[in-house]
Amino acid sequence: MKLKQVITLFFFTALSYSALAQAPKTSISGKVIDSTTQEAIYYATISLHPVADASKLNGTIADEKGSFSLDNLSPGKYNIAISFLGYKTKTFTDYILKPGDNNLGTILVEVNENELDEVVIQGERPIIENKIDRLVFNAERDVTSSGGDATDVLRKVPMLSVDIDGSVSMRGDQNVKILINGKSSAAMGNNVGDVLRTIPADQIKSVEVITSPSAKHDAEGTSGIINIITKKKDIGGINGSISGGVGTRHNNGNASLNARKGKLGIVTNLGGNYMWPQITTNEFEQFTIAGDPTVRQYSENETTRSGLRGSIGLDYDLTDKDLLSTTFSANGFEMGMDGSTSSEFFLPNNVITSLLSNRNQTTSSDGFDWSADYTRKFEDPKRELTIAGQFSRNNGDTDYTTLYVEGMRLDEIGENNSHNDELAFQADYVQPIGKTTLEFGAKTIFRDITSTSLIKEGTNGNYVLVDDSSYEFNYNQDVMAGYVSYGFEFAEKYEVKTGVRMEHTILNGDAVGDFEAFKNDYTNVLPSVILSKQLGQMSNLKLSYNQRIQRPSLFFLNPFRNTADPIIQQQGNPELKPELSHNVELGYSTFKKGTIINASIFYRRTNDVIESLSQIDSTTSPGQQISLTTFDNIGTNESFGTNLFVSYSPIKNLTLRSNISLFTYEAKGNSFNEEISTQTDKMHLMYRAFINGSYKISNTFIAETFLMLNSSQRTFQGTSPSMSMWTIGFKKELWDKTASIGLNITDPFWENTYFKTEVFTPDYTQTNRMKLPFRSFGLTFSYNFGKADSKNKTRRERGIKMDDQKKEESNPALGQNSGA
Known part of the structure; x- marks a missing residue:
C-alpha cells in the first residue's frame, strides 16, 4: 500500500x-x-x-x-x-x-499515462498480502537482502526457512515445489540451493507461498508451492537495471533490460555470483551403542562456489485477444573442494589404524529451459484458454580424485555424468458461469534421466577401470494428469474453491548393481477444497484440505556411490516410492491500523516419507567401517503446527515484523530403528522464528536488522543442524530514487558458525561437526534507467508450471554441499 x-x-x-x-x-x-x-x-x-x-x-x-x-x-x-x-x-x-x-x-x-513514471519509481505495496490460497511477501521493500540472492529473501518469508545448504522448508517440510515466474527448471532436481543462489535478491519482486494449492496446480510438493516472481516492467519504452554486491564472502552482479514497443515486448536478464575461497572443517565421530569409539575423522577443505544464470523472454499480441510468449533461460554453477582428510579406525584389542588422503572434487551443473505458450481471451475477460509447452535439460557432473598417502589404499578417480530431460505440454480453460468459475485442463510430462559412472583405481598415475562400480543407469518417468476446479460464492462473503486432480505415473528403470530393473505405474486421485469467509473489510478466515504427492528426483534416485571420502559416502535409491500427504489448514489474517496479523494452524500426515538412512558398510574395505548414507521410505510422519506473523508500527517510521512457526515431528511405522524407538519414535517439537525491524531515518535512508533462530530438525534417525543468523543493513537512495548504495553485515561478532548433525541407530551413534566462516561485510549498489512512454500493460501470469519432484535435502554430515 x-x-x-x-x-x-x-x-x-x-x-x-x-x-x-x-x-x-x-x-x-x-x-x-x-x-x-x-x-x-x-x-x-x-x-x-x-x-x-x-x-x-x-x-x-x-x-x-x-x-x-x-x-x-x-x-x-x-x-x-x-x-x-x-x-x-x-x-x-x-x-x-x-x-x-x-x-x-x-x-x-x-x-493515468502522465503518472506512469511515478508508479514505477514510488509504487509500494504492503509487505504481506493474504489471498484465498496463498500468502504474498513483497520482497521489493526489503533492505538487508539487497546484494544477496534468493536464499536471503526466502529466509524472511513467513512459514519458510532455509538451511546452510540452501534447502528450503515450509513449516518444517522440505518437500516444497519451487517455481520461478510460475515455471520450473530441471536444475531444481539436483541442487535447489545452487539454483536459488543464481537469482539476485534485487531482481525478486515477490514470493508467493501457496499452502493450499488448487487442483489446477501440479500435485507435487507435500507441503505446498513457492513461486518466486522476478521484476518485470510491462510498459512501453526501454528501461532496465544494474545491481550487485561486493563482500568479504560473496560477490554478485546482475543486469536486466526491458523493451516494449507496440505489440512486442522483450525482457532479458543476466546474473552471476562468486564466493571467495573459504576454509571449512569437518569432525566426524562414530561410537558403539556402549559408547566405545569405532571411527574418527577430521577433514579440512578449501571450498569455492560460483553460478551464472541468464534469460530472454518475448511476448507478442497477435490480436487484442490472442497472446503469444516464449522464454529461454540457461544456467550453470560449480562448486570445488580441495583438501586433506585424516581418518582413524578403532579395531579390537585397542588397535588403531590411520588413513591419510588428499581429495580434489568438482561438482558442476548446466542446462536450459525453453517454454512457449499461447493464450486466447474472449469477450468475457474471465474466460480464457491457454496452451503451453516446455522443454528442459540439465547436465550434472561430479568428478573427484582421491590420493592416499604412503600407499595405504589404491588411489581413486571417479566420474559421474547425469542428464535430465523433461518435456511437458499443458492446456487450461477457464469458463465463468454467472458468479461462479469452472476450470479444467490436462497436462503430461515425459522425463528421461541418464546417469553414467566410471570408477578407476591405481597407483602412481596408472589407473584401471573398476567394472563393479562403473555403469550406465536409465530411468524414465511419465506423468499424465487432468483436473477440474469449481469456484463460487454463497451466503454473505463466503467463497469456496473445490476441485479434484487425477495423475497417472509410469516408471521404468534399469538394473544397476544391487538394484533390480523395475517397471511400475500408479494412479492418484487428489482432491482439494478451500472455504474462505470475509470478516469485515480487511479480515478473513480460511479452512482448506488437500492431498498432494512427492515423487523422488534424480538426487534421491541416482545409484552413483560417491567414494571420494574414505569414510563418509552417499548413494541414491532407484526403488523409492512417492510420498503422499493429507493437509488440513485453518488460517486467519487481518489488516488494521497499520498492523498485519497472519495466523494459522495445520495438520499434515505424510505416508511413505523419504528420508536419509545411515548404515554401516564393511564390504568395501574389510576391517574399516564406512558410514553409508542412502535414502528409503521410512514410514509415516504426522505433524501438527502453528504459524504466527505480525507486522506492527509502534511509532512513525519504525516497522517491526516477526514470525514464529511451531511444528511437530513423529515418525511411525518404520522397521529400521525398533530397538531404539524410545529415542526416535516419539513426538518432537521444533521451531522457526525471526524478528525484523526497519527504521526510515529519512525519505531516502533506511536501516534494517534481521535475527533468525531455527531449531535443529528431527529425522527418524537423529537431528540435522540448528541455525541462527543476524544481519544489519543500511540503504541510501540517490538521484531521485533511481539508484541506491547499501551496506550489509552478517554476524559481526562471530567469525565462524558451527553445525552439528547426530545419528542414532540400534548399533551405533555418530556425530558430525562442521565449521563454516559466516561473518561477512558487503557493499551493494543498484541503478535503474529508462523511461516509460506508453500505457501500463499488466498481464496475467500464464504458461506451464512444472517441477514436480522431491528436491535434494541437506545432509551436512556428507560434507558435499558445505559452504554458504
Whole structure:
C-alpha cells in the first residue's frame, strides 16, 4: 500500500464515527477494476462526503478482488471518488444514497499515462498480502537482502526457512515445489540451493507461498508451492537495471533490460555470483551403542562456489485477444573442494589404524529451459484458454580424485555424468458461469534421466577401470494428469474453491548393481477444497484440505556411490516410492491500523516419507567401517503446527515484523530403528522464528536488522543442524530514487558458525561437526534507467508450471554441499 493511501485510510477511519449517530442508515458497495486488463485494483481508495458538508469525510479501501463496502451511512446526496496511484480518479457527483444497500456495480478506472513514471519509481505495496490460497511477501521493500540472492529473501518469508545448504522448508517440510515466474527448471532436481543462489535478491519482486494449492496446480510438493516472481516492467519504452554486491564472502552482479514497443515486448536478464575461497572443517565421530569409539575423522577443505544464470523472454499480441510468449533461460554453477582428510579406525584389542588422503572434487551443473505458450481471451475477460509447452535439460557432473598417502589404499578417480530431460505440454480453460468459475485442463510430462559412472583405481598415475562400480543407469518417468476446479460464492462473503486432480505415473528403470530393473505405474486421485469467509473489510478466515504427492528426483534416485571420502559416502535409491500427504489448514489474517496479523494452524500426515538412512558398510574395505548414507521410505510422519506473523508500527517510521512457526515431528511405522524407538519414535517439537525491524531515518535512508533462530530438525534417525543468523543493513537512495548504495553485515561478532548433525541407530551413534566462516561485510549498489512512454500493460501470469519432484535435502554430515 502506498504511504499516501495508508495515511488517507487512517484519516478516513478516524473521521468515520461522525456519521454513525444518524438514522436511518444506508450502505454503499461496488467493485473496482482496471478498464484495460479487467483485473481488480487492490487497495483502491473509496472516499465520499455529503454534498452539503465536505468536512464529514468518510471512506474505505478495496480488497484483493477490488470489492468494497461501507456501512452505517446516512441517506442523502454525496460526492464519491474512487482513486489509486497511477489511475485517473473516478467521481460520482450528487449521487443519492437511499436507505438499504446502494451497489455501484463494477467501476472501470483508466490508467493515468502522465503518472506512469511515478508508479514505477514510488509504487509500494504492503509487505504481506493474504489471498484465498496463498500468502504474498513483497520482497521489493526489503533492505538487508539487497546484494544477496534468493536464499536471503526466502529466509524472511513467513512459514519458510532455509538451511546452510540452501534447502528450503515450509513449516518444517522440505518437500516444497519451487517455481520461478510460475515455471520450473530441471536444475531444481539436483541442487535447489545452487539454483536459488543464481537469482539476485534485487531482481525478486515477490514470493508467493501457496499452502493450499488448487487442483489446477501440479500435485507435487507435500507441503505446498513457492513461486518466486522476478521484476518485470510491462510498459512501453526501454528501461532496465544494474545491481550487485561486493563482500568479504560473496560477490554478485546482475543486469536486466526491458523493451516494449507496440505489440512486442522483450525482457532479458543476466546474473552471476562468486564466493571467495573459504576454509571449512569437518569432525566426524562414530561410537558403539556402549559408547566405545569405532571411527574418527577430521577433514579440512578449501571450498569455492560460483553460478551464472541468464534469460530472454518475448511476448507478442497477435490480436487484442490472442497472446503469444516464449522464454529461454540457461544456467550453470560449480562448486570445488580441495583438501586433506585424516581418518582413524578403532579395531579390537585397542588397535588403531590411520588413513591419510588428499581429495580434489568438482561438482558442476548446466542446462536450459525453453517454454512457449499461447493464450486466447474472449469477450468475457474471465474466460480464457491457454496452451503451453516446455522443454528442459540439465547436465550434472561430479568428478573427484582421491590420493592416499604412503600407499595405504589404491588411489581413486571417479566420474559421474547425469542428464535430465523433461518435456511437458499443458492446456487450461477457464469458463465463468454467472458468479461462479469452472476450470479444467490436462497436462503430461515425459522425463528421461541418464546417469553414467566410471570408477578407476591405481597407483602412481596408472589407473584401471573398476567394472563393479562403473555403469550406465536409465530411468524414465511419465506423468499424465487432468483436473477440474469449481469456484463460487454463497451466503454473505463466503467463497469456496473445490476441485479434484487425477495423475497417472509410469516408471521404468534399469538394473544397476544391487538394484533390480523395475517397471511400475500408479494412479492418484487428489482432491482439494478451500472455504474462505470475509470478516469485515480487511479480515478473513480460511479452512482448506488437500492431498498432494512427492515423487523422488534424480538426487534421491541416482545409484552413483560417491567414494571420494574414505569414510563418509552417499548413494541414491532407484526403488523409492512417492510420498503422499493429507493437509488440513485453518488460517486467519487481518489488516488494521497499520498492523498485519497472519495466523494459522495445520495438520499434515505424510505416508511413505523419504528420508536419509545411515548404515554401516564393511564390504568395501574389510576391517574399516564406512558410514553409508542412502535414502528409503521410512514410514509415516504426522505433524501438527502453528504459524504466527505480525507486522506492527509502534511509532512513525519504525516497522517491526516477526514470525514464529511451531511444528511437530513423529515418525511411525518404520522397521529400521525398533530397538531404539524410545529415542526416535516419539513426538518432537521444533521451531522457526525471526524478528525484523526497519527504521526510515529519512525519505531516502533506511536501516534494517534481521535475527533468525531455527531449531535443529528431527529425522527418524537423529537431528540435522540448528541455525541462527543476524544481519544489519543500511540503504541510501540517490538521484531521485533511481539508484541506491547499501551496506550489509552478517554476524559481526562471530567469525565462524558451527553445525552439528547426530545419528542414532540400534548399533551405533555418530556425530558430525562442521565449521563454516559466516561473518561477512558487503557493499551493494543498484541503478535503474529508462523511461516509460506508453500505457501500463499488466498481464496475467500464464504458461506451464512444472517441477514436480522431491528436491535434494541437506545432509551436512556428507560434507558435499558445505559452504554458504
